[in-house]
Amino acid sequence: MTTSDPRLGMVAGEPSGDLLAQLLLGGLKQRWPALQSFGLGGPQMQTQGFDAWWNYDLLAVHGYSLELLLRLRRLFALRAELGDRLLKARPDAFIGVDAPDFNLGLEARLKKAGTKTIHFVSPSIWAWRGGRIHKIREAVDHVLCLFPFEPEIYQRAGIAASYVGHPLADAIPLEVPREAARTALGLPLDARVIALLPGSRRGEVRHIAPALLGAAARLAKQNPGLRFVLPAMRGVRDLLDPMVAKFAGQFELQVLDGRSHEALAACDLTLIASGTATLEAALFKRPMVITYNMHWLSWIRMQGMAYQPWVGLPNILLRGFVVPELLQDSCTPEAVAQAAQQWLDSPSRCEGVGQRFAELHHLLRQDTARRASDAVAQVLGR
Template sequence: MSSSDPRVALVAGEASGDLLAGMLLRALRERWPGLQSAGIGGPQMAAQGFDAWWPHDLLAIHGYSMELVRKLWGLLRLRRELGDRLLAERPEVFIGVDAPDFNLGLETRLKRAGIPTVHFVSPSIWAWRGSRIHKIRAACDHVLCLFPFEPEIYHRAGIAATYVGHPLADVIPMEVPRSSARAALGLPEDATVIALLPGSRRGEMNYIAPRLLAAAALLRQRRPELRFVLPVVPGLRPLLEPMLARHAPGVPIQVLDGQSHAALAACDLTLIASGTATLEAALFKRPMVITYNMHWASWQRMQRMAYQPWVGLPNILLRSFVVPELLQQSCTAEALAGEALSWLDSPSRRAGVEQRFTELHHQLRQGTAQRATDAIAQVLGR
């Protein structure tokens, strides 16, 4: 390690944060080959030499009420222990990757102690909880924004921010490799394939997967030729198996260990839980039906704080209901199946959304890792 190579600390929560942080670490190591990094992270970060003091899945929470209450004390203790260790070791910069409910409090403590802080992925203050901008000002020396409209919000509040584009737009190819993805998954070239993406969290699997599976069963009854693929994150397959037997017996659903990108590349349509995966589906130019379901108290809280009529990222970015959203009470098997058939029966509508998503892909493809590394270098004064 060269004396000029920095020591950085990172915290990334859940699979999506691990993926973003892994991309960032790869670019940081290209600039500083001897970079040392540690904190909370997952396998994508570990592949870049990251020292995970705690695993990233400790931060996974579904909803905002009962589950949060059950895990709150453990998370507060973890944050305090991590903060103590970081204050003792004094990294040159702390980078919080998403997970704002955990990271912003930690960043505030570190910033007050003189450790520069960067938050990678702007919290969705433009969608809900806008008052958090005051907490962000206290916590962050710099915010790295994935969407082009975000930096101006921060600049108006006196917070340094940089638009870096979305790293998924760099990774996902502009031309979708549909044929090769189907060959890799053993799917016929002429089959009509629907991808079911119920989410990467245990809570999402419990609340959303049964509805997607029941919708698949209805679709299979109406269109026997349909094929289905369902990517599941490692560790959640045992939770899924009894749901398959209960809600979709006899339905040809090919369960994949991970491989969500292969599923999106191979499919004609996806039924998908709201979240980062909907942006991935848009970058793969796939028509979709966005859905979500959670504990009723969590839903009521979110409804009270929402600023926009859209929940799905593709609709938010394009400022219209480009794809349907079926949320909470509307998230029924019948409604999901009906919206899916509407897509399948309208080739012109599918072509139109593909064009909109292609334009969005170009807008978000900015060389995120390099832009983010340049911004972090400025924070470090290098």
């Protein structure tokens, strides 16, 4: 390996972070073909040669109070062990991908020991927990921001930051391959299809999937011939299968092994848990009903820290309730079905939101791999 080929420690904490890290690694390897990367991650990163010392499943926590407290000791022990191993490996830089509650503490330790630290995906300090910016200043040499308004926030606080666009905007085609996706999934080209995305974490599935399945049953009664697809992430099928079985015969449902992008490309509408998946749905120009539900103590805590009226990323980026959000007590089968039916009954409304999402797609499509690798090279002084 030449001196121009860096060695990078990395941590990505869930499927969305794994995908973002995989796309980043692809760009970095175009610049440095012999780049080495190692740490904690998932299968997408491993396709880019990432050496996963631990799997990202270990970081999966839903909520911000009881569920986190039950696993806090284990997470602290894992972070300490990972930090020890990274300090021994002496990477040229460390890149923490999202997962700020885990990564910022690790980054602070590594930075103090002299390792360059980069955080990919700005924590949502503009939405809630703005006080974390002081911890970010302590922990991070450079922040790679996905959204155009974020670098100014960091620059005001004396933190180096770059807008790199969103890698999903590069990965998802501007023109949605609807027919190809339907063919790949065995769906009729003329059917109306709804994608159910209840989240990737076990806690999300436990709290959100019943409302989405219940809504699907109601929608099927009102709309004969309606089809449903449900991309199931690895590790949640044991939770999902009994829920799905309760609705056997009530509607036409195809449970997929992953393949969420194909599901979003194929569908006419998605009922979806708040998170990165909502941005993916927007990039596929799909109308949606955003949902979320969590433990009531976690919900109370989040309510006390929120700065904006919106939770879903499409609404935050477009500064309005462009798509409905049904959260916590409002996340019921009846309410979700009603909001979905309003989309089904208004093709012109669906077309209008699709146009707004197309404009957002162009804004976020910035060749993230190149921009991010330029920023990493700057941090490394190469």
